[in-house]
Amino acid sequence: MFNIDMEGIDLEKTFDLIVLGGGPTAIGCAIYAARFAMDVLVIGKTFGGLIATTHIVENYPAITSISGQGLMDMFKDHMDSLNIPYISDEIRTIDKIDDHFELHSFFQNFKAYSICIATGSERRKLGVSGEEEFAGRGVSYCATCDGPFYKDKVVCVIGGSDSAAKEALFLAQNTQKVYIIYRGKEIRAEPINKQRVYENDKIEIINNTNIVEIKGDNTVNSVIFDNGQEFEVDGVFIEIGSDPNSDLAKRIGVETNDKGEIIINRKSETSIPGIFAAGDVADAPFKQAITGVSEGVIAAYSAFDYVKEMNIEY
Numbered sequence: 001m002f003n004i005d006m007e008g009i010d011l012e013k014t015f016d017l018i019v020l021g022g023g024p025t026a027i028g029c030a031i032y033a034a035r036f037a038m039d040v041l042v043i044g045k046t047f048g049g050l051i052a053t054t055h056i057v058e059n060y061p062a063i064t065s066i067s068g069q070g071l072m073d074m075f076k077d078h079m080d081s082l083n084i085p086y087i088s089d090e091i092r093t094i095d096k097i098d099d100h101f102e103l104h105s106f107f108q109n110f111k112a113y114s115i116c117i118a119t120g121s122e123r124r125k126l127g128v129s130g131e132e133e134f135a136g137r138g139v140s141y142c143a144t145c146d147g148p149f150y151k152d153k154v155v156c157v158i159g160g161s162d163s164a165a166k167e168a169l170f171l172a173q174n175t176q177k178v179y180i181i182y183r184g185k186e187i188r189a190e191p192i193n194k195q196r197v198y199e200n201d202k203i204e205i206i207n208n209t210n211i212v213e214i215k216g217d218n219t220v221n222s223v224i225f226d227n228g229q230e231f232e233v234d235g236v237f238i239e240i241g242s243d244p245n246s247d248l249a250k251r252i253g254v255e256t257n258d259k260g261e262i263i264i265n266r267k268s269e270t271s272i273p274g275i276f277a278a279g280d281v282a283d284a285p286f287k288q289a290i291t292g293v294s295e296g297v298i299a300a301y302s303a304f305d306y307v308k309e310m311n312i313e314y
């Protein structure tokens, strides 16, 4: 499952910093740590993170417009230029042993004096009948990945966020019709994307409506609204937010809020000294690539200070 290429990486040593995650936050943190001459290792379940699944990014400063994957390719180039080692693996538990941490995956143990948790979030499920049954057969959580299968079909996007609007705009390029189905009064997209949605003839918004069931035979045929109406669609794209990947942090006792987000301060410090967190997994109110990178960079500064204070003899 994982491409664990550990060639040339000394796994017996204790790293100054291990960064967990393969998204913009983790890589931003690692780039700064490497430039501080820290001995840094990045371990990510997948490379690219959530941003790599979006078709277009138009708000990353200095880059007018780029695909999410294209942006992360640039992060990868920058990381490679600094020879930062990356291992594709999933860390499942962390233990504190004396002055350092031990991190465990199914396959391997790693050691570090400090950690930055940048494990992002998981797409939220709608939790209705038919969602699980038709996952991959008409139910999707990623328009960029699955949109091309719906050429000239009728699809709906569930949700009212900026991400939902962007998914609808992407789907409208290829499909016959896109319905945005939103439980609130008015979608909450960025003004520019909201305007694009309103001006797009192929997109129609159905407000004040919840989906209670997804129906089909081999693939999806329809959804059922909370007023009982059956509505025909070929595909359902669910874009209703995400939940933080913080179980790992919770297990070692890092404090989280009622949403499960890791509580951090302005130095990206968590409740456990030596463990830092940043990006979508943390409790900052705004979750974008650039805000994650910023918190990740702050985590690198703080980890550098933390390790320096330890006066380690290498």
Ligand SMILES: Cc1cc2nc3c(=O)[nH]c(=O)nc-3n(C[C@H](O)[C@H](O)[C@H](O)COP(=O)(O)OP(=O)(O)OC[C@H]3O[C@@H](n4cnc5c(N)ncnc54)[C@H](O)[C@@H]3O)c2cc1C
Binding pocket: 020, 021, 022, 023, 024, 025, 026, 043, 044, 045, 046, 047, 048, 049, 050, 051, 052, 053, 054, 056, 057, 058, 059, 060, 089, 090, 091, 092, 118, 119, 120, 121, 163, 164, 166, 167, 245, 248, 278, 279, 280, 281, 287, 288, 289, 290, 292
């Ligand atoms: C449809 C959509 C469109 C978006 N558009 C924009 C946009 O235009 N501009 C923008 O700035 N933001 C956008 N965002 C938000 C942006 O994607 C996120 O804010 C950003 O990806 C957060 O980065 P992150 O690195 O904190 O987390 P993520 O990108 O979620 O990365 C987390 C990483 O951690 C890894 N991981 C998880 N658990 C473990 C573990 N136990 N061990 C090791 N690794 C682990 C994951 O595999 C992943 O690589 C969009 C989001 C969506 C859904």
